[in-house]
Amino acid sequence: MDRRTLLKGLAGAGGLAATGGLSMPALSQGAAARTLRFVPQANLANFDPIWGTQYVVRNAAALVWDTLYGVDATLQPQRQMVESEEVTDDGLTWTFRLRSGLKFHDGEPVRSKDVIASLTRWSARDPMGLMIKALQQELTAVDDKTFKLVLKQPYPKLLYALGKNNTPIAFIMPERIAQTDPFKQITDYVGSGPMKFAKAEWVPGAKAVFEKFTDYVPRQEKSSWLAGGKQILIDRLEWVVIPDPATAAAALQNGEVDWWESPITDLVPVLKSNRNINVDIADPLGNVGSFRMNHLYPPFNDVRARRAVLMAMSQEDYMRALVGDDTSLWKPLPGFFTPGTPLYSEAGGEILKGKRDFDAAKKLLAESGYSGQPVTCLVAQDQPITKAQGDVTADLLKKLGMNVDFVATDWGTVGSRRAQKTPPGQGGWQMFHTWHAGADCINPAPYNAIRANGDKAWFGWPSSDAVEKDVVAWFEAKNLDEEKAAINHLNKAALEDVVYAPTGFFLGYTAWRKTISGIAKGPLPFFWGVSKTA
């Protein structure tokens, strides 16, 4: 008996028992070409981009909800839902006009009141939104298509804030949805973006489906990241959650899926060797690896101990542990800002460059008063990035003569334990590992990790007046030169004080079948302009 006979026999036997018969879920060739099957980086566990700030939620939300402005590939905000804006000479009063034809998925037009409710909800959760809210005197609807924002003092980064791609994005929702408490999750997913969310087909952890919104009116400009004409060339987009990387790789090779957002580096050679698959860098803005030291407790409450670690660490060791020997995937990062972006700076970066000086580092560590106390190092084992970095750090600390209390745990536990300000022996910590999307490190606005405002700072709670002064200088900068000057000072001050330890800059791949075209590199997967042939 050959395979076909066996399969036919099985199908025949099954057909007798099945009420549903033997109907294969096969799509016609045309329908298959209009359905894109995409493996996202993570499970879409919730779908409120203001309440939950995970990247996967943002990526899905960008399909369903539109924005007033959108940052393009040059990192500049461009008009998106807005047709025009006017600002008074003193920079205090902004008047915005919405473009014509904007509609929500339920058929209702987008009105100013929807924008106001949406911005109000967003500004309660977003760091830049909170700054705007603090300066806001008035946010009112002039008419259905016009709204006005009056500030108490100018905020030069306003349009950037409204169009940025960092979470949470200022998405525009219908007023009835946007009036939800920003700390409660929405359950109605009506937007005005180029695709509709098929809530009935959503199986969290397994599948999410988006359908083309035929009433969407794209802008006429060419699309560029979140800006320009969001032309949808497919009818249906299926997000297929495949948690196991080897399975995702096999599914892509087998043609069961069309596009895998984040293949792990180990599997890239296999994908590259497949003639039906394209592999390329996903996001030129990449990622910044990092570990943070607790500035509240010894030994890292002494800047000399923090500097000793920086003097001894090898970014190459970290990057090779993360991405292997593919040198096109990483570069050293003697600073904090994303390489290749306008504000990238190496000012003060000498401490991270050149041959590593363990003798000097040990001497400095001894001067800080360290004498063998355990150093509690939190390492999430379920995240390959943190695990690899943690292993390198443990080795580094041991070479420095430190007594490492290596806490191998999961990301959920690190997430709650790192918030503990108690001493390390009482549930606290001295070091944990993480990473930041390069898109979040292009300037200080979305970059919480660079702040050094003590108690209000990110975990580790660094405190540095110099760093904070330079952050303010950047926010007040009126042109790129002033911004660059501020960032140079900031980079230097942050390295001197060791706000955190950057372990290097690394890139990731994305992979898709050759039947797919139009994939753009960027900080999130953009589905506009993407088409598929059968």
Added chain:
Amino acid sequence: MVSYILRRIVATLPVMAIVALFVFSLLYIAPGDPAVVIAGDQASPADVERIRQTLGLDRPFLVQFGSWLWHILHGDLGTSIFTSLPVSTLIAQRIEPTLSLMAIALSLTVLIAVPLGVVAAWKAGSWIDRSIMAFAVFAFSLPVFVIGYVLAYVFALKLEWLPVQGYTPIAEGVWPWLQNLILPAVALGDVYIALIARITRASMLEVLQQDYIRTARAKGLGMRDILFVHALKNAAVPIVTVIGIGIALLIGGAVVTESVFAIPGLGRLTIDAILRRDYPVIQGIVLVFSFLYVLINLMVDVIYTLVDPRIRY
């Protein structure tokens, strides 16, 4: 018998209550906080606290437990912290793939393992017996995920006979449904086949030495009748016991298998919920699995009376 079954069902209630208290307490003291996961990296401690309040996670243990138990008693398993969907909906979405996987794995196991065990006992000491037992040791030693990857590589990637991943509901056709489950069921059932084959062999060996088997042989009864009618029925009690206990193994194995083959079942739901600290979902799933397990044990006890008329309750 009916009164016994009713008594056993009533007896599950305190068992379920203890399971509920245990699970709730365990999750309460476990490290991790869903509010932190929800709030994300940019959130301030005040934001996290506000989310904890809206989720009711700031309430004392007894208040939280009492509220949860009250809802359970009203048939409400709660709402997922992350998806805002009812836990019962999430479980309903996922139960078909898991039950399908377990049913096929169990069927494969019984169909393969019992005859293998019987033949091994019949040919005890021969090369057939040694080959079957060597296979059993080998199969028992292989982790489920290794078998899964090998099967996927050979039958999906190389031969292109079967899909690598996913699940098609049975309502969309038997073959599409079966197509997605063959490889995972073989991977999942492998260890179980080895276990049942060994137990069957051991139990059969004991029975085959009994006087009545010798008498049956002396009467000239055929070997097939002796093995499968007389001996197997008398050897069945330990085999049925292990099959029942083994369903717990299948549940555990399903967690791994569903991840390897991307089957949207309860196993994957459990892992996702644990990693995110989605307490209501974890509690709901554990309760459902516990209840299933209690029911399976009850079924095993009832089956005892069918295979051994001496057993009466």
